[in-house]
Amino acid sequence: MSYVVALDVGGTSMKGGLVSESGEVTGFPGRPTGREDGPEAVVANIRAYVAELAASGDGPPRGVGLAVPGIVDADTALFSANIGWRDVPAGAFVPEGLPVSLGHDVQTAGLAESVFGAGRDVTDFLFLPIGTGIAGALIIKGEPYGGVNGWGGEIGHTPVWPDGERCACGQTGCLETYASAASLGRRYTERTGKPATAVDVMANAATDPHAYAVLAEAVEALAISLASYTLLMDPAMIVIGGGLGEAGEALLMPLRDRMTERLSFRKPPPLRQTALGVRAGMLGAGILGWRAAGVRNWAPQLDL
Amino acid sequence: MSYVVALDVGGTSMKGGLVSESGEVTGFPGRPTGREDGPEAVVANIRAYVAELAASGDGPPRGVGLAVPGIVDADTALFSANIGWRDVPAGAFVPEGLPVSLGHDVQTAGLAESVFGAGRDVTDFLFLPIGTGIAGALIIKGEPYGGVNGWGGEIGHTPVWPDGERCACGQTGCLETYASAASLGRRYTERTGKPATAVDVMANAATDPHAYAVLAEAVEALAISLASYTLLMDPAMIVIGGGLGEAGEALLMPLRDRMTERLSFRKPPPLRQTALGVRAGMLGAGILGWRAAGVRNWAPQLDL
Numbered sequence: 160m161s162y163v164v165a166l167d168v169g170g171t172s173m174k175g176g177l178v179s180e181s182g183e184v185t186g187f188p189g190r191p192t193g194r195e196d197g198p199e200a201v202v203a204n205i206r207a208y209v210a211e212l213a214a215s216g217d218g219p220p221r222g223v224g225l226a227v228p229g230i231v232d233a234d235t236a237l238f239s240a241n242i243g244w245r246d247v248p249a250g251a252f253v254p255e256g257l258p259v260s261l262g263h264d265v266q267t268a269g270l271a272e273s274v275f276g277a278g279r280d281v282t283d284f285l286f287l288p289i290g291t292g293i294a295g296a297l298i299i300k301g302e303p304y305g306g307v308n309g310w311g312g313e314i315g316h317t318p319v320w321p322d323g324e325r326c327a328c329g330q331t332g333c334l335e336t337y338a339s340a341a342s343l344g345r346r347y348t349e350r351t352g353k354p355a356t357a358v359d360v361m362a363n364a365a366t367d368p369h370a371y372a373v374l375a376e377a378v379e380a381l382a383i384s385l386a387s388y389t390l391l392m393d394p395a396m397i398v399i400g401g402g403l404g405e406a407g408e409a410l411l412m413p414l415r416d417r418m419t420e421r422l423s424f425r426k427p428p429p430l431r432q433t434a435l436g437v438r439a440g441m442l443g444a445g446i447l448g449w450r451a452a453g454v455r456n457w458a459p460q461l462d463l
Numbered sequence: 464m465s466y467v468v469a470l471d472v473g474g475t476s477m478k479g480g481l482v483s484e485s486g487e488v489t490g491f492p493g494r495p496t497g498r499e500d501g502p503e504a505v506v507a508n509i510r511a512y513v514a515e516l517a518a519s520g521d522g523p524p525r526g527v528g529l530a531v532p533g534i535v536d537a538d539t540a541l542f543s544a545n546i547g548w549r550d551v552p553a554g555a556f557v558p559e560g561l562p563v564s565l566g567h568d569v570q571t572a573g574l575a576e577s578v579f580g581a582g583r584d585v586t587d588f589l590f591l592p593i594g595t596g597i598a599g600a601l602i603i604k605g606e607p608y609g610g611v612n613g614w615g616g617e618i619g620h621t622p623v624w625p626d627g628e629r630c631a632c633g634q635t636g637c638l639e640t641y642a643s644a645a646s647l648g649r650r651y652t653e654r655t656g657k658p659a660t661a662v663d664v665m666a667n668a669a670t671d672p673h674a675y676a677v678l679a680e681a682v683e684a685l686a687i688s689l690a691s692y693t694l695l696m697d698p699a700m701i702v703i704g705g706g707l708g709e710a711g712e713a714l715l716m717p718l719r720d721r722m723t724e725r726l727s728f729r730k731p732p733p734l735r736q737t738a739l740g741v742r743a744g745m746l747g748a749g750i751l752g753w754r755a756a757g758v759r760n761w762a763p764q765l766d767l
Contacts, residue, residue, distance in 0.1 A: 283611040297695070299603065306697020307587045310729055317691035318725070319625065329727030387621035387691065391601070393610020421622070423633030425614055 163448030164212045164223045164257075167264065167440035168192060168205060170241040175212050177220070178445030182275075182459035186441065187212060198244035205252045213254065221454075223259040224447030225252055226267035226440055230309040233260050233447075237309065260451035265312060266303030267443035268435075269296025272398055273303075274458050275442055276434035281395035285388055287314065288401030288433070289381075293335045297392070315339065319383040337380035340402045346373045361406050378410070382417030389418070389427055400433030407432050434463055467752030468516045468527045468561075471568065471744035472496060472509060474545040479516050481524070482749030486579075486763035490745065491516060502548035509556045517558065525758075527563040528751025529556055530571035530744055534613040537564050537751075541613065564755035569616060570607035571747035572739075573600025576702055577607075578762050579746055580738035585699035589692055591618065592705030592737070593685075597639045601696070619643065623687040641684035644706045650677045665710050682714070686721035693722070693731055704737035711736045738767055 165184070166175040174189035193204045205225070213220050229239025236247040249259045262270065269278075269286035278284045278298060286296040293315030297304045305311045315335035316328050323332035336342055340357035347355040350369045363370040385397055403410060411430045418427035435442060442461075449457035469488070470479040478493035497508045509529070517524050533543025540551040553563045566574065573582075573590035582588045582602060590600040597619030601608045609615045619639035620632055627636035640646055644661035651659040654673045667674040689701055707714060715734045722731040739746060746765075753761035 281611070295695075299608070304603070307585070307699040308697055311695060311697035313694040316728070317694050318687055321623065321687045321725075330725065383622055383625045388695070390617040390621050391599075391615060391692070391695075393612055393615035395611040421625070421634065424620070425617075 160217050162216050162220055163445060163452055164209055164216075164220045164253075165441050165444035165448050166205065166209060166212075166223070166225045167267075167444050168225060168227045169264065170194065170228060173205065173208065174441065175208055176441055177212060177216050178224075178441070178448060180449075180454075180457075180459065182442075182445075182461045184438065184441055184445065187215070192242065194242050198239075198242055198247075201242050202244065202247055202251050206254065209252065209257075210254045213257070220257065220448070222448045222451030223253045223257050224267075224444040224449070224451060225249070225259065225261050226264045226444045226447070227261055228264050231261050231263050232309065233262070233450075236261055258451040258453075260447040262443065262447045263296075263303065263305060263309065263312075264440065265294045266296040266305060267447060268400070268439035269298050269303050269398075269443070270446055271435055271439040271443035272296075272400070272433060273298045273301055274446060275461050275463070276439065277398040277431045278396060279434075283392075284394045284396040284398055284428075285314075285385075285392070286398045286400065286433075287385075287404075289338065289340060289399065289403035290401035291339060291341045293339050293401075314384060314388065317384060317387070319380045334380050334384045338377040338384075338403075343373055343377055343403070346376075357403055361403075361409060375413075378413045378417055381414055382421050385414070385430075386418050386421040386427070389422065389425070394428050396429050396431055397427075398431050398433055400436070400439065404433055405436075464521050466520050466524055467749060467756055468513055468520070468524045469745050469748035469752050470509065470513065470516075470527070470529045471571075471748050472529060472531045473568065474498065474532060477509065477512065478745065479512055480745055481516060481520050482528075482745070482752060484753075484758075484761075484763065486746075486749075486765045488742065488745055488749065491519070496546065498546050502543075502546055502551075505546050506548065506551055506555050510558065513556065513561075514558050517561070524561065524752070526752045526755030527557045527561050528571075528748040528753070528755060529553070529563065529565050530568045530748045530751070531565060532568050535565050535567050536613065537566070537754075540565055562755040562757075564751040566747065566751045567600075567607065567609060567613065567616075568744065569598045570600040570609060571751060572704070572743035573602050573607050573702075573747075574750055575739055575743040575747035576600075576704070576737060577602045577605055578750060579765050579767070580743065581702040581735045582700060583738075587696075588698045588700040588702055588732075589618075589689075589696070590702045590704065590737075591689075591708075593642065593644060593703065593707035594705035595643060595645045597643050597705075618688060618692065621688060621691070623684045638684050638688045642681040642688075642707075647677055647681055647707070650680075661707055665707075665713060679717075682717045682721055685718055686725050689718070689734075690722050690725040690731070693726065693729070698732050700733050700735055701731075702735050702737055704740070704743065708737055709740075 176186040326333035326336040343357040630637035630640040647661040
């Protein structure tokens with residue numbers, strides 16, 4: 160059966176699988192990237208993983224799709240602060256002769272939401288996964304847009320309260336320092352001295368005033384940032400994903416209210432929860448793999 | 464000689480001219496739009512103006528290009544709060560049989576900066592005219608991008624200090640309420656009781672502490688907003704125009720400093736002054752006119 164190898168490479172671990180032409184995903188156990196051994200080791204680990212996945216398939220794969228962090232174009236992993244590589248040609252990640260295409264991790268997940276997910280009926284939207292950090296994929300005319308050098312989408316480090324808290328990045332008042340899942344836990348602990356995760360904060364917001372205050376400030380920070388995005392980009396939709404996105408309407412309802420309040424002469428666009436969740440990365444890498452195989456508009460009907 | 468009619472329609476006045484294939488602009492006296500007589504009168508006034516301009520040319524024009532305010536696509540003026548029209552087909556603005564193309568006023572000026580002006584060597588940049596108000600043209604892959612419904616580019620109403628001053632638009636802390644030319648004068652007067660224009664404030668900033676404070680706050684507001692734009696869009700350049708843009712390096716130097724200060728993990732893109740100034744609107748309308756005539760990539764060498 161015709162298939163491609165799909166790989167979603169994170170900072171510390173990667174997960175891979177096979178994606179058939181009809182869209183069936185066969186996932187394989189993930190493994191560490193091994194970045195503590197340096198960028199060359201990571202490249203070798205990815206190549207070995209791709210080779211194993213390819214060997215498990217029915218004949219050679221038609222192509223390979225890789226979602227990687229940092230700055231990337233289809234043919235080169237240009238830079239990742241996290242992994243430490245620079246200018247790695249796509250061919251280095253795969254056994255010789257396999258067609259391969261690279262994509263940025265968040266943008267690749269956004270591409271999957273565009274083709275299969277919450278954004279499948281629109282062409283222009285923001286995909287915003289809220290996890291340990293916050294970065295967005297700007298989907299413009301159906302494709303991720305990373306700006307002129309691929310540094311775009313850093314909405315997590317746009318200032319929402321520009322004279323506010325210092326962010327870990329060195330800037331002041333970044334969205335991420337108020338609204339990431341990691342920040343929810345950290346800010347609760349700063350107020351109370353008690354350890355907490357974002358899930359705790361969400362769960363206790365109705366009864367614990369400290370949890371409520373931390374969540375309300377995160378929602379306000381998101382509303383400010385997404386109101387700005389709306390005014391600037393006029394998107395058809397905003398799709399919220401990541402760990403915090405799992406909260407669904409518990410997050411989206413107050414966020415919708417606060418965005419409406421922040422906007423005077425226009426309405427906010429629809430806010431939706433991701434339709435693909437954690438599968439977005441692998442399906443997006445599958446799209447890249449099929450593109451590498453020459454199938455430009457791969458978009459089978461999926462059961463979601 | 465082969466030419467098109469170009470018209471730049473503002474809220475209160477419009478100016479028109481003829482644009483030859485080699486890029487010579489023959490300007491004609493401007494005239495009021497006549498919006499106090501209602502949107503139908505404005506359409507009739509534009510049509511009469513186009514007819515006069517066409518009659519002054521050497522034979523009929525090859526096409527007509529119109530830059531208009533509000534929400535617009537190439538074939539329809541969809542909406543303008545300022546003028547009051549809705550869904551006016553492009554053909555209504557011209558004598559029967561003339562090919563015509565419409566564009567958004569700021570986006571059309573940005574298109575001219577992209578083809579002929581400060582952005583001619585790059586494909587992705589922000590054109591930001593700072594005048595009575597502030598609105599931007601997002602140039603993406605060489606073309607203006609107005610979002611899914613054409614409401615994009617409203618950077619003047621993105622919040623910079625979200626708990627700050629009330630803006631005339633009803634929102635709180637908008638860039639425009641701190642940094643437009645009108646706001647510079649208004650804010651100086653609020654501090655001192657003395658009337659002032661933006662030009663006064665710029666001119667006196669070195670000696671008058673109130674003028675300095677008002678200007679410094681405007682520069683900080685612009686830096687916050689343009690830092691956000693940079694992080695989100697990764698533009699190749701930011702081009703500042705409009706009345707305040709005339710200040711050139713007196714504005715751009717401190718703005719560059721404050722943007723650098725606001726950004727930690729990346730540099731700001733180059734900040735440039737508009738190369739076309741007030742000619743951008745007419746040249747942009749000329750581009751639209753030549754597109755209407757079927758000349759898609761009209762870009763003669765201009766003496767700037």
